[in-house]
Amino acid sequence: MNEPDLAALFGAAGVTGWLHATDLRSGREIGLGSDVPLPTASMFKVPLMVEFCRQADAGLLDPASRVTVGAADRVTGPTGLCAMLDDVTISLRDLGHLMITLSDNTAADVLLARVGREEINAMLDGFGLRETRVRQSCRDIYESMAEDAGHSWPYLDPEDIARLRVLDPPRANSATPRETAALFGLIWRDQAASAESCAWMRNVLNLQVWPHRLASGFPYDDVEVSGKTGTLPTLRNEAGVVEYPDGGQYAVAVFTRSLSTALNQPRADAVIGTAARMAVDHLRR
Template identity: 55%
Template structure:
């Protein structure tokens, strides 16, 4: 029997201890060294797909097809549902495209995302990912459609039915063949293009990096790097039993690491801290391995 290499074994053990099935790809943006755990399997992107939408938005702006300062009037009714941002607000608003993008990325606002998607177009998002060589990454539908699929498949029991594993098993939104999808390896390739200024112009890539650095959630990827001088920029994604995040970890010695971690739990509980934290744990194992490969020192252990 062939033994699993030590880093992969550690990642597998971390996922198992947290009670999740996991997929991971990590890439050193400067040396090209990489580490993967089932990185070429299709995964459900959920709100992670807001990043390809953001890249497409900036691509359109660079081409002169739209102006990021363009103002959008947002009615109080008919917005895509969600717990944050405009999706949770009750009054009319007027925001620029770039401020909608901020809400979409910082608090994963579904309403802002679908307003931008209506302006950019689903086909444009898919042309952008194809242009970047992401042949297995596809935006299948809007976030409103995704949430409607969950409600329809849950049936008359509504949100409470999502505690039933039999209901979870029939959710089309959890099937990569029927929803927005990608692979961990393709998503680190997207991150590399953004950080290396090849996803668009240098100006627009810098704007995308800025928005990713403003994400407010510290409990997944960032939890693995609790150091003042290590910078994490990312985008989460969540659906029943799914917890994902992709992002870039930057060390003060200029080390830069693109990470994509996707997980799925057997348990249907909405709050599972261990399932969130393992994203940071697995990412840390991967980054420490890549840093050792590149002869960079690992970050010190946090003080207790």
């Protein structure tokens, strides 16, 4: 498999794609546009989770401490606390669980306010992940889209898309495929935080509910797929780790941009899994 094969695969699905995959045991890699800075959408919640765990490890916050999330805290989104009507009292740790497993935007923003963007970016710098930046909260994302387009998502046309700051890497939450895969590698190697915290992060990432992207490429009972999706207009991403029963572990990050502004694009979702499987199969050979 080579870059033209991957590019043709993405093109047949109506998207432009970027990918990086790493064998976490041997260090072998394969990629397409591995070092291109791209908007991450909800995948920014992964570095947020890492910094949350590091602060808990350092005693800077208590993950079991409780906060009450009310109407003023609620952010646009279809899942979790975003969809609730009443106040919810919940621990910081369970906010982290919801923001990963359900991609709960409200949970993410409450946690982000506690952890801090500058702290996340300083942590990323410490790991040498200098193209990975957290600049926007979920509220910022939705408010900026409404400002830029003059109306709310999902009703956007191509002219609206061209104005969206959330799709412009220097102004948005962003990363490269290589750095995204590297961050997952740090979690799987117990290097992102304490061994206990990394084990918790791996478990939460394994419980993500969305099966239609990365996991769709590995429909086997004995293969574990853990990950985090990201979605914005024309943008579909997912990154995670694929684990085989022989002990093989592969960090994979796939980013896509579609020509169409349609919300439902099953081919664009499915190609993420197909491309990831092609990359992992190549590394396993």
